[in-house]
Amino acid sequence: xxxxxxxxxxxxxxxxxxxxxxxxxxxxxxxxxxxxxxxxxxxxxxxxxxxxxxxxxxxxxxxxxxxxxxxxxxxxxxxxxxxxxxxxxxxxxxxxxxxxxxxxxxxxxxxxxxxxxxxxxxxxxxxxxxxxxxxxxxxxxxxxxxxxxxxxxxxxxxxxxxxxxxxxxxxxxxxxxxxxxxxxxxxxxxxxxxxxxxxxxxxxxxxxxxxxxxxxxxxxxxxxxxxxxxxxxxxxxxxxxxxxxxxxxxxxxxxxxxxxxx
Amino acid sequence: xxxxxxxxxxxxxxxxxxxxxxxxxxxxxxxxxxxxxxxxxxxxxxxxxxxxxxxxxxxxxxxxxxxxxxxxxxxxxxxxxxxxxxxxxxxxxxxxxxxxxxxxxxxxxxxxxxxxxxxxxxxxxxxxxxxxxxxxxxxxxxxxxxxxxxxxxxxxxxxxxxxxxxxxxxxxxxxxxxxxxxxxxxxxxxxxxxxxxxxxxxxxxxxxxxxxxxxxxxxxxxxxxxxxxxxxxxxxxxxxxxxxxxxxxxxxxxxxxxxxxxxxxxxxxxxxxxxxxxxxxxxxxxxxxxxxxxxxxxxxxxxxxxxxxxxxxxxxxxxxxxxxxxxxxxxxxxxxx
Numbered sequence: 001x002x003x004x005x006x007x008x009x010x011x012x013x014x015x016x017x018x019x020x021x022x023x024x025x026x027x028x029x030x031x032x033x034x035x036x037x038x039x040x041x042x043x044x045x046x047x048x049x050x051x052x053x054x055x056x057x058x059x060x061x062x063x064x065x066x067x068x069x070x071x072x073x074x075x076x077x078x079x080x081x082x083x084x085x086x087x088x089x090x091x092x093x094x095x096x097x098x099x100x101x102x103x104x105x106x107x108x109x110x111x112x113x114x115x116x117x118x119x120x121x122x123x124x125x126x127x128x129x130x131x132x133x134x135x136x137x138x139x140x141x142x143x144x145x146x147x148x149x150x151x152x153x154x155x156x157x158x159x160x161x162x163x164x165x166x167x168x169x170x171x172x173x174x175x176x177x178x179x180x181x182x183x184x185x186x187x188x189x190x191x192x193x194x195x196x197x198x199x200x201x202x203x204x205x206x207x208x209x210x211x212x213x214x215x216x217x218x219x220x221x222x223x224x225x226x227x228x229x230x231x232x233x234x235x236x237x238x239x240x241x242x243x244x245x246x247x248x249x250x251x252x253x254x255x256x257x258x259x260x261x262x
Numbered sequence: 263x264x265x266x267x268x269x270x271x272x273x274x275x276x277x278x279x280x281x282x283x284x285x286x287x288x289x290x291x292x293x294x295x296x297x298x299x300x301x302x303x304x305x306x307x308x309x310x311x312x313x314x315x316x317x318x319x320x321x322x323x324x325x326x327x328x329x330x331x332x333x334x335x336x337x338x339x340x341x342x343x344x345x346x347x348x349x350x351x352x353x354x355x356x357x358x359x360x361x362x363x364x365x366x367x368x369x370x371x372x373x374x375x376x377x378x379x380x381x382x383x384x385x386x387x388x389x390x391x392x393x394x395x396x397x398x399x400x401x402x403x404x405x406x407x408x409x410x411x412x413x414x415x416x417x418x419x420x421x422x423x424x425x426x427x428x429x430x431x432x433x434x435x436x437x438x439x440x441x442x443x444x445x446x447x448x449x450x451x452x453x454x455x456x457x458x459x460x461x462x463x464x465x466x467x468x469x470x471x472x473x474x475x476x477x478x479x480x481x482x483x484x485x486x487x488x489x490x491x492x493x494x495x496x497x498x499x500x501x502x503x504x505x506x507x508x509x510x511x512x513x514x515x516x517x518x519x520x521x522x523x524x525x526x527x528x529x530x531x532x533x534x535x536x537x538x539x540x541x542x543x544x545x546x547x548x549x550x551x552x553x554x555x556x557x558x559x560x561x562x563x564x565x566x567x568x569x570x571x572x573x574x575x576x577x578x579x580x581x582x583x584x585x586x587x588x589x590x591x592x593x594x595x596x597x598x599x
Contacts, residue, residue: 058488081491092483094346095536108479108490141536157482161490232518 006033008069009083009165009196010055014121015063017047017054024050026220032165037188037197039207041232042217043241044112047171048200049089051217052167055198056086057164081109085163089170091154096141097151100217103138108158113157132186148179155186166190172206184210204245208232208255232256268583270540272535275533279548281328283553286355288324289316291561323448327554330448330516331526332428332565333463333508335549336542340470341393343477343538348528351585352509353520356392356417361513362507364388366440370431379413379507382462382532386510391501393414446517446572459511470542473500477538485581519572521579528586 020102025047032038040048054061057072065072067083073188075083077101086108095103102123106128107121127133137145142153151171158166168187172180180203188203188210189196201207206230207214214231216224218240224231234256237245243258289301294315296304304312305321334352341350352358364384367373373380399412424444431437476497479487488494513519526549527541534540556574565567 033301047274053485058485076491077488077493078491081489084489086486086489088483088489090483092486093481095481097481097536101537102481103534104480104484105490106494108475111475112591222531 006035008033009067009131009193010065011066011069011181012055013064015051015054015061015065017050017059017061019050019059027063028204028217029063029222030215030222030225032196032198034194034196035191036212037191037199039211039214039228040168040200041202041204041207041214042216046217046219048217049169052086052169052200056080056084056167058086060089062223066147078109081163082161083163084165084167085158087154087158087168087171089148089173091150092104092140093150094152096143098139098206099134099142099145099156100125100129100138102142103134103156103160106157107162108162108245110187124160124162127162128156131159131189132156146177148182151175151183152186155183159186159190166195166196166197168197170200170202172201180206184218187226188234204237204258205255209250209253238262266535268539269339270435270534270544273544274300274531277530277544277551279285281468281547281550281554284551284558285328287326287328288554288558289320291558292320292445294416310558311317320381322451322453322456322555325555326448326451326459326516329456329459330512331522331553332550333520334467334522334553335511335526336467336470336546337505337508338549339527339538339545340473340477340501340504341523342542343474343480344498344525345400346480346517346538347409347529348421349406349583349590350388350409351521351524351525351583352393354417354499354583355519356391356411356456356494357509358513358518358520359390359417360392361368361385361422361510362388362444362518363420363427363494364510365514365524366427366444369443370436370440372432380512381531382458385512385514386506388420388512389513390502390506392420393505394597397498399421400503416498430568442570443517444572445570446519446570446575447560447570448516448522449568452516459515462599466504466506466511467546469500469504473497474539475544477542487569510512516569517572519575521551521575521583522552524586525579525582526552526575528556557564 008031015025015028016023027052042048050059053059055065060243067075072080076206090160105123107124109120128129132155134152134156142150145153155171164243171183178201184206187199191197211228213226214228215222216231216236219243223240224236237243237256240261244260244262245256245258247254287334289305292315296312296315300312301316306318307313338351341352342348343418346389364387365381365501368380368384380442396412396416428440429435429442476492479492527545530544530547534544557571560569560571560574581598
C-alpha cells in the first residue's frame with residue numbers, strides 16, 4: 001500500500017525520551033508519508049503516547065525528528081502547529097463553549113493577530129464540521145454532547161487545522177462500535193486528500209482493518225514496523241501482548257482476534 | 263461569526279454604561295448632601311466647597327473603585343482561564359493576603375510613607391511570590407484539589423505573616439492603622455493614590471489582555487493547546503506577572519478586597535458563551551461595576567463608623583462562592599482534573 005514515491009512528511013531517527021530519569025522511549029525510528037494511515041499499537045506503558053508527544057514537538061527528545069526535511073527544533077511553535085494536528089486522549093473540553101467555537105480553535109495556528117476570522121478559516125471550520133457530521137449541533141455547548149458526539153467534535157477541531165499530519169491518541173477509546181468505525185473512517189478519508197495519520201490504537205482489529213502500516217511498541221522500543229499482516233501476526237501478538245491470538249478472514253482481509261492471556 | 267462579536271459589543275457597551283451610571287451615583291453619595299445638579303456643576307467647574315467634595319474627595323475614590331474593581335475582575339478571569347476552573351480567584355490563592363503582608367511590612371517599619379511607590383512594589387512582590395508558588399505547587403496538571411489546597415496553605419501563610427507583622431509592629435498606633443487598612447477601604451484616597459497605582463494597573467491589563475487568546479486554546483487542555491502553538495510556559499508566567507502587578511498594587515492602595523475576581527467573571531460568562539478569552543473585558547467591566555456599587559453601599563449604611571469595603575465584598579462574595587461550590591459539585595466530585 002505504501003507508495004515509496006509519496007512525499008516523506010516526517011522522519012524520526014533514534015528518538016529517545018527521558019521522563020523522570022527513565023528512558024520511556026528508546027531509539028525509536030520511523031517515517032510518515034503522505035497518504036498513509038499508520039497505527040501505533042503496544043501494551044499499556046509501552047511508551048506510545050510519549051513517543052507521539054515527542055514527535056509532535058511537545059516533549060524534549062534526543063535523536064532526530066524532521067518535519068518536511070527540517071529539524072523540529074528549527075520550527076516556530078505556530079509553524080509546527082500548522083504541520084501537525086494533535087488530538088490527545090480523552091476529548092477534553094474544560095469550558096461549555098459551543099461546538100463551532102471549539103472547532104474554530106483548530107485554526108489557531110493560522111491566526112492572523114490583526115484579523116480574527118479570515119474567510120479561509122471559516123471555510124476550513126465548515127469543512128471540518130461537515131466531514132464529521134457535527135454541523136447539526138454546531139451551536140450547542142460541547143459539554144452537553146454524548147461521548148460519540150464529543151469524539152467527533154474533537155476530531156473536527158483537529159481536522160480544521162488542515163495540517164498535513166494528524167496525530168491521534170486513542171481516538172476510538174470509550175466509543176461504541178459504530179462510532180469507532182465512524183472515527184476510523186474519518187481518519188481514513190483524511191489521508192485520501194494527501195494527509196498522513198498516526199493513530200494510537202488499542203483495538204488490534206481496527207488497526208489491522210484500517211491501517212496501511214502498523215508500528216508495534218514494547219518497553220519503549222519499536223519492535224515491528226510493517227504491513228498489518230506482518231506486524232500483527234499471531235506470533236508477534238503473543239510475544240508483545242502476551243495473548244494467544246488467531247487471524248480470521250473477514251472477507252475484507254485478515255484481522256487478528258485475541259483469545260486468551262498466555 | 264459576526265453575530266457573537268456584535269452580541270459581545272452590546273454586552274460591553276451595556277456594562278460600560280452601567281459603570282458610568284454607578285460612578286455618577288458614587289459622586290452623589292457622602293455625608294454632605296449635594297443634589298445631582300450641584301454635583302454635576304461642581305464636577306465641571308470645581309468651585310467652592312462642593313467642588314472640593316466632588317473633585318478631591320469623591321472623584322478619586324470613584325476612580326480607584328473603577329480601576330481596582332476592573333483589575334480584580336480581569337485577574338479573576340485570567341486565573342480562571344489559565345486554570346480552566348470557574349472557582350479560581352486571587353483571594354483563594356492568598357494573593358491579596360500576600361500583597362497585604364508585603365505592604366504592611368513596609369508601612370509597619372516605616373520603610374516608606376503610605377503613598378510612596380515602595381508600598382505597591384512590596385504588594386506586587388508579595389503577590390508574585392504567592393501566585394508563583396501556587397502554580398509551582400499545583401504543577402502542570404493543576405488539578406482542582408491540589409490548586410485549592412495550595413491556595414489555602416499560601417493564604418494561611420500570608421495570614422500568619424500579617425499576624426507576625428502586627429505582633430512585632432513598633433507601636434500600637436501603627437498596628438491599628440494596618441489592621442484597619444487590611445479591612446480594605448477607599449475612604450480618604452487621593453489622586454496621589456491613583457497616580458501610584460495606575461502604571462502598575464495598566465501594565466497588568468496589557469499583560470493579561472495579550473494572554474487572552476491562549477486561554478481559549480487551553481479549554482482543550484495543556485497538551486492540545488501546546489500543539490496549537492500556544493507557549494504554555496510563557497502563558498503561565500504572563501498570568502503570574504499580570505495578576506501580581508494588578509492585585510499587588512491594588513491591595514497596596516485599597517487594602518485587602520476579595521471575591522470580586524470570583525463573582526465578576528461568573529456574572530458575564532454565560533453571555534459570552536463561556537469563551538475564556540471573550541469573558542475578559544466584560545468581566546473587568548462587571549468587576550468595576552461591582553466595586554463601585556459596593557463602595558456606594560458602604561457609604562449608605564448608617565452607623566457611627568463606615569463599614570469597610572473589603573468586609574462588604576467578603577460578606578457578599580463568600581456566600582456566592584458557597585453557592586458556586588454547590589452548583590459545581592458534580593464537576594468537583596466527578597472530575598478531579
